[in-house]
Amino acid sequence: MATKGEEAVCFQQMHFMETSRPWLSLYGVRVRPGSTISNPDVDPALIHRCLPDELLFEIFARMTPYSLGRAACVCRKWRYTIRNPIFWRGACLKAWQMTGPAENCRLVRFSYGGSWRKMWLLRPRLRFDGLYVSRNTYIRAGVAEWKVTNPVHVVCYYRYIRFYPSGRFLYKNSSQRLKEVAKYMNFRASNAECVFSGHYTLTNDQVEAAILYPGLRPTVLRIRLRLRGTCDGANNRLDLLSLVTSGINDSELNDSDGNMLGMVEGWQEDETHNLDVPAISHRRGLTPFVFVPFEEVETSVLNLPVDKMDYFVPG
Template sequence: MADENADIEGTVEDEDESSDDPDLQLELNVFRAQWMSELKPSSGASGTSNRLLQAKSLRKAQEIAREEKATELFLRAVQEEQNGAVYEAIKFYRMAMQLVPDIEFKINYSRPPDADRGGGNYMEDSDVDGEIEDLLAYFEQQLSVEGSFPKICTPEVEMTQVHISALPREILMYIFRWVVSSDLDMRALEQLSLVCRGFYICARDPEIWRLACLRVWGRKCTKLVPFTSWREMFLQRPRVRFDGVYISKTSYIRQGEESLDGFYRAWHHVEYYRYLRFFPDGHVIMLTTPEEPLSVVPRLRTRNTRMDSVLLGHFRLSQETGNQTKVFAVVCKKKDEKATDFQRNRFCRRNPAPEAEHSFHVGLALSSGGHQSFSKLVWIHHSCHITYKLTGETVITTFDLDRMYTPFFFARVKSYTAFSEQPL
């Protein structure tokens, strides 16, 4: 009887508790239903598909969290490297790459991270290039506010000699044209613009960039469309580069002669290089030699090279409707002036004039390779033209472009633009 009363009292207490908290009872019923559904064997593909979707969403969330952590560590490493803490930077680089091996290529540098994350200072200046025109207008406005006769720049310390800011702007622009020089060293112009805001304004002068475009494309760049400025045209329109040399390396294995006893046959590993050096005035140098670039590149700085096997000629750019830029060049062996003077002597018959002239026609497709723009040239045509002087007949031999015609890749040479011979 006492047990029954206890049960009745417990039941009454449960009912009172459930009636006092109906939300708790509802949650309890939902939990029981979910628990029973999980205990039952899955009927059909619906249960399996739901579990797969849950696992996939969980895996995706983990990957996103891992990538965000790796991005934070990588930007922190960049900031430490800029501050000079190389060992700390290596530690954060290693931690980031352990999480995501290719995190370097997944970071969006155009989007600044949150201010509380590491690497925030590194990304604050990433939008400067995107607002280049606004920055130029801001500098010009600052100079105009300073006075009716503003100076391009002001000396940081007091000087007894005449400062460069005392020169008229026309003289400064002439100096800037010497910096660019006839070799179109626009890289030096960009470095000069980092000195001060006045030099930045002078380096963005449209006349300098217009002259550079005219030097490259000639009469084909009379209009800016579709570009907004001459500088944008020079930086984005496909062109060959003049501050270095294009190099192509070819290697193959050639079978040698058999030994006298017939016991073995030698095999030779052959390597040779092709060099292409373009000049802003339309000239080009082509050289095929087994010598390494370290010994050949310094001798290609000017057209007046003393190498006998070099080919000299002209080139032109051709941009077709498919936005594919091609380079066509005609090169031939340079004429020996001493031999020509020697042949003018009527009493000398030892060196008769050559009966034929050889010239080589080269066609290349311009493209961008790696991180550099306009740094790759792919073969599309190569032929030899033999012109007989007696009859005027020309015989054309076209070569097959096989695996021996490897593409050219650009290599910048600092010594090519180290000296200025004449202004732009």
């Protein structure tokens, strides 16, 4: 025979299980042990009962591919709906717009089994929804003054690249942190902010890019990169293979029409067309680029000062 204390505990448990929760009452569900849905044909989710499938389809059609990936984790219905090829076709044609629609359709048919989603995940592509950042450090000796040993300083600087689908990109080399630079990494930036524009090409996973440093002695910066990702579809790393600066003649500069990449495409690594500006192949500051989406610019660890992150391994 149960005691009064045991009866009170059982009563409290029953009262707890029978109590309706305000947040669950929106769905018409009460917490009961072993409760099941009486009608399996009715979707219990309130958003699916209130939102027609046609309107849900229109919402998905206006989302970015990475937002679609997050939405696919919500429920089974969304996961299967988001696999519709129409959501991925537009994203693929925009990401590889320089290839052309006809060539993209041929590739998806013969190389990716007709799946635009598979093409989006497996084909190397540059990302346009953020910045690629390379964090570099070096040691600089300080002034000894009255001390016996010389002090040393860890100097940190960054290389920033922002790509556009049209084949153009922006480049900046600065000691400013990510959240400060991201505000003016656009084509409206002035020359005082030292943001330079150039052209690039993507062939498989190889990126060729070139920009012009204006001045009394114009200098061309040629960049070779290799694109990779930490997982399928990430494309969040750029390995810096070579960084070469070389001179250029004024006559060639006038004939280039602003496209430095097309002019230096056949140049050798040590080739220069201005004897006052010899070709230099830089061997320092070649840390891989890490991709940072715009929504993570303010919270990225790349904003940390040197005393909190003196060394950074991009992976």
